[in-house]
Amino acid sequence: MEKIVLPEIKDYHLIDVYIKNGGYESAKKAFTFSTDEIIDQVKKSGLRGRGGAAFLAGLKWSFMPKSSDKPKYLCINGDESEPGSFKDRQIFEYNPHQLIEGILITAYAIQANTCYIYIRGEYHKWIKLLQKALDDAYSNGLVGEKMKDTFGIGFCTNIYIHKGAGAYICGEESSLMNSIEGQRGYPRVKPPFPAQNGLWGCPTTINNVETITNVPPIIKNGWEWFSKIGEPKHPGTILYGLSGHINKPGIYELPSGTLLTDLIYKYGGGVPGDKKVLCVIPGGSSMPPLRGDQIEGVKMDAESLKAYGTAIGTGGVIVMDEDTDLVKILARIAKFYYHESCGQCTPCREGTGWMLKILNRLVSGEGSVKDLDLLVSVANNIEGNTICALGEAAAWPVKFMITRFRDYFEKRVSSENILPVRNKVHSMRNTAISIDTEQN
Amino acid sequence: MEFKFSEANNKNIKDILGKYPVKKAAVMPVLYLAQEQNGYISNEVMLEISNVLEMTPEDVLGVVTFYTMYHQSPVGKNHIQVCTNVSCMLRGGYEIYDTVREKLGISNGQVTQDMKFSLEEVECMGSCGTAPMIAVNEDYYENLTKEQVINILESLK
Numbered sequence: 314m315e316k317i318v319l320p321e322i323k324d325y326h327l328i329d330v331y332i333k334n335g336g337y338e339s340a341k342k343a344f345t346f347s348t349d350e351i352i353d354q355v356k357k358s359g360l361r362g363r364g365g366a367a368f369l370a371g372l373k374w375s376f377m378p379k380s381s382d383k384p385k386y387l388c389i390n391g392d393e394s395e396p397g398s399f400k401d402r403q404i405f406e407y408n409p410h411q412l413i414e415g416i417l418i419t420a421y422a423i424q425a426n427t428c429y430i431y432i433r434g435e436y437h438k439w440i441k442l443l444q445k446a447l448d449d450a451y452s453n454g455l456v457g458e459k460m461k462d463t464f465g466i467g468f469c470t471n472i473y474i475h476k477g478a479g480a481y482i483c484g485e486e487s488s489l490m491n492s493i494e495g496q497r498g499y500p501r502v503k504p505p506f507p508a509q510n511g512l513w514g515c516p517t518t519i520n521n522v523e524t525i526t527n528v529p530p531i532i533k534n535g536w537e538w539f540s541k542i543g544e545p546k547h548p549g550t551i552l553y554g555l556s557g558h559i560n561k562p563g564i565y566e567l568p569s570g571t572l573l574t575d576l577i578y579k580y581g582g583g584v585p586g587d588k589k590v591l592c593v594i595p596g597g598s599s600m601p602p603l604r605g606d607q608i609e610g611v612k613m614d615a616e617s618l619k620a621y622g623t624a625i626g627t628g629g630v631i632v633m634d635e636d637t638d639l640v641k642i643l644a645r646i647a648k649f650y651y652h653e654s655c656g657q658c659t660p661c662r663e664g665t666g667w668m669l670k671i672l673n674r675l676v677s678g679e680g681s682v683k684d685l686d687l688l689v690s691v692a693n694n695i696e697g698n699t700i701c702a703l704g705e706a707a708a709w710p711v712k713f714m715i716t717r718f719r720d721y722f723e724k725r726v727s728s729e730n731i732l733p734v735r736n737k738v739h740s741m742r743n744t745a746i747s748i749d750t751e752q753n
Numbered sequence: 754m755e756f757k758f759s760e761a762n763n764k765n766i767k768d769i770l771g772k773y774p775v776k777k778a779a780v781m782p783v784l785y786l787a788q789e790q791n792g793y794i795s796n797e798v799m800l801e802i803s804n805v806l807e808m809t810p811e812d813v814l815g816v817v818t819f820y821t822m823y824h825q826s827p828v829g830k831n832h833i834q835v836c837t838n839v840s841c842m843l844r845g846g847y848e849i850y851d852t853v854r855e856k857l858g859i860s861n862g863q864v865t866q867d868m869k870f871s872l873e874e875v876e877c878m879g880s881c882g883t884a885p886m887i888a889v890n891e892d893y894y895e896n897l898t899k900e901q902v903i904n905i906l907e908s909l910k
Contacts, residue, residue, distance in 0.1 A: 384774075394879070396876070397839065397840055398879065399881050434785075434820075436879065437891035437892075475781070478785075479822035479875075480819060494775075498820070513775065556884060557843040558843055562881070562882040563883075631840055633843060642843075653876065655819075
């Protein structure tokens with residue numbers, strides 16, 4: 314199988330090697346097309362976003378206003394903070410120029426003269442690697458003012474790296490824009506959507522690093538070629554990330570629709586000690602988990618996973634063997650979302666904390682049967698009631714882990730356990746019926 | 754203690770400002786510069802940044818407190834960050850965390866008395882495929898065993 318995003322060519326990250334292998338020729342070709350033609354090609358190719366929502370990239374670009382007296386911006390999302398995801402760093406390290414070339418083509422298609430690549434702050438090493446590649450591209454006249462001469466066009470764009478500083482929420486597109494603007498990374502209410510009102514109120518498009526790296530090969534080989542790779546409704550390759558209880562963890566570039574069992578056993582070398590799989594999270598920690606006995610025949614692409622009640626997310630597959638303590642795992646996931654909630658919306662800010670408290674009670678063995686329903690109820694009250702999708706990201710793992718592993722969780726709670734009441738207002742008030750009696 | 758940017762950093766700030774259409778957008782990269790120069794973000798640092806970037810000090814404070822990588826108090830010379838999120842946890846992240854804690858004799862958010870080490874339990878660092886991991890300041894150490902962690906910590910002393 315041909316690798317599109319991470320080709321196995323030695324030293325491909327060096328600009329000389331990249332150019333020798335036909336690098337920046339796709340950009341040259343793209344600049345002979347009109348902007349509409351490029352958007353049309355990418356639309357027809359069926360390229361979908363690789364950041365989690367799997368939205369059609371070409372369609373997203375077409376939302377950008379054709380005429381605007383304001384500057385237009387392109388943002389590349391390399392915040393990559395979803396637990397289980399570690400694909401973008403491979404692109405920064407092994408194929409930075411294809412990303413830069415993809416940015417040039419995209420910026421031309423939407424006529425953006427400035428582009429920001431948002432990279433999480435912890436990726437110091439990868440920021441340096443990408444900056445080096447960017448500097449090389451600049452000194453070769455491929456980016457910035459000089460590209461007008463190099464490519465013989467009237468268009469140019471500047472590319473800057475913006476370093477995050479440790480906030481998961483900045484991977485959310487509107488929060489990312491606030492972060493670039495120098496504000497707290499609060500998500501914005503949509504509409505207005507970024508294409509109308511993005512960075513500094515100007516038309517803006519935000520795409521994932523992997524999505525953009527797919528653009529040059531599409532221009533080079535044509536949309537028909539791309540649309541025939543993998544599953545027709547979600548074509549192309551996906552950088553699947555294998556982690557957890559797996560013999561050979563890592564990033565595997567495979568056609569979309571690869572069987573989950575193939576990923577685990579054929580490519581990942583199976584589970585250490587040949588243990589059974591208890592649970593698999595298919596697309597980063599926020600996606601609904603699958604039971605180990607449900608994974609037979611599951612294809613890894615957006616549409617197929619939807620049919621199994623989960624989603625492709627970032628393609629980060631987390632495998633857990635039969636000896637895993639799911640209660641502890643879920644409590645850890647809940648802790649993450651509690652920590653990362655930005656605090657704007659009450660259901661998320663409070664709900665994530667409540668879920669963590671209840672799950673910690675389960676971990677310590679003091680969980681009551683009522684707790685399981687309570688957890689699902691809290692999750693349901695977060696979902697759909699928040700500005701951004703962190704609400705869903707926090708609610709889904711809890712809700713689906715408990716409903717899909719109900720038998721497992723029921724063994725960890727007891728009807729003997731009575732929920733402690735620590736509400737001070739109640740305890741200071743004389744009530745007709747004592748709270749203990751009320752509970753029984 | 755009053756804080757002023759070094760000559761070199763004044764030049765860096767000029768370069769950073771060239772990347773953005775408004776001054777305020779430079780606050781995150783400028784905070785990084787200040788943290789590198791001063792070791793941490795003190796109130797004086799925030800005041801100076803608010804002057805340089807023409808923002809209110811409160812806006813600078815708002816940014817500092819939102820992001821976990823800006824330190825409002827001094828950290829150790831070697832700031833040890835251990836990921837304990839799911840993928841690392843499944844491969845022994847908590848054992849690594851406990852090893853570091855015992856070896857250094859400090860818990861989350863603390864600094865050793867000689868200021869050589871500080872410890873932070875962090876969320877996913879993007880090393881899921883090479884778990885478990887620690888980061889020392891800016892450098893990642895991946896695919897670790899307890900013994901390797903002890904060796905790393907000893908080599909840093």
